[in-house]
Amino acid sequence: xxxxxxxxxxxxxxxxxxxxxxxxxxxxxxxxxxxxxxxxxxxxxxxxxxxxxxxxxxxxxxxxxxxxxxxxxxxxxxxxxxxxxxxxxxxxxxxxxxxxxxxxxxxxxxxx
Amino acid sequence: xxxxxxxxxxxxxxxxxxxxxxxxxxxxxxxxxxxxxxxxxxxxxxxxxxxxxxxxxxxxxxxxxxxxxxxxxxxxxxxxxxxxxxxxxxxxxxxxxxxxxxxxxxxxxxxxx
Numbered sequence: 001x002x003x004x005x006x007x008x009x010x011x012x013x014x015x016x017x018x019x020x021x022x023x024x025x026x027x028x029x030x031x032x033x034x035x036x037x038x039x040x041x042x043x044x045x046x047x048x049x050x051x052x053x054x055x056x057x058x059x060x061x062x063x064x065x066x067x068x069x070x071x072x073x074x075x076x077x078x079x080x081x082x083x084x085x086x087x088x089x090x091x092x093x094x095x096x097x098x099x100x101x102x103x104x105x106x107x108x109x110x111x112x
Numbered sequence: 113x114x115x116x117x118x119x120x121x122x123x124x125x126x127x128x129x130x131x132x133x134x135x136x137x138x139x140x141x142x143x144x145x146x147x148x149x150x151x152x153x154x155x156x157x158x159x160x161x162x163x164x165x166x167x168x169x170x171x172x173x174x175x176x177x178x179x180x181x182x183x184x185x186x187x188x189x190x191x192x193x194x195x196x197x198x199x200x201x202x203x204x205x206x207x208x209x210x211x212x213x214x215x216x217x218x219x220x221x222x223x224x225x
Contacts, residue, residue: 002155002157004155033212033213042201042215042216042217042218043156043201043215043218044215045212045213045214045215048211048212055211056211056212058212090155090156092155099144099146099161099205100146100158100161101146101158101213102158103155103156103157104155105153105154105155106154106155
């Protein structure tokens with residue numbers, strides 16, 4: 001158990017809808033990272049927050065957004081969902097640097 | 113080029129054998145190289161990591177070999193066990209501007225008993 005929690009575990013929704021994925025980092029970790037894992041794209045970095053501020057952005061679509069709250073939990077918002085957004089979404093956290101990232105169990109999103 | 117190329121895509125090894133997974137990168141802006149192990153239905157777990165000023169790092173049955181001049185690094189699993197069957201990802205930290213981990217495509221390792 002990495003200490004990173006993610007909810008929900010599974011999410012099934014329809015195209016055009018909006019969903020919110022939640023992540024609680026390990027106790028004391030200030031950085032949160034979001035990744036998308038799909039069969040054809042592998043693990044793709046989406047976005048990083050550090051102590052409430054956006055620190056780095058990867059291949060994140062404009063339809064996707066994230067935020068980190070004062071209690072350090074983070075939410076990833078996915079809107080206008082398309083079939084191709086079906087994937088596993090992982091959250092990871094680290095204490096300060098990006099070196100040692102600890103991953104949560106993921107949220108499996110299925111868009112029908 | 114922010115890419116890490118990993119091979120092979122899949123690997124089958126007999127119990128007790130050595131499993132070897134290779135990764136290569138092009139850009140010298142990468143400065144930290146971790147390996148992650150992922151079991152089905154679980155998130156990736158950090159296995160072992162190395163910095164480019166070290167040529168080898170060993171932790172138990174797992175060894176990373178790093179060749180800075182060739183821009184290649186590999187994971188060796190000695191005395192492979194069925195419990196090692198998982199997907200392995202190499203990664204590299206991009207250290208210019210936005211620091212982030214760039215992952216290889218993964219290797220599905222199967223250890224036959």
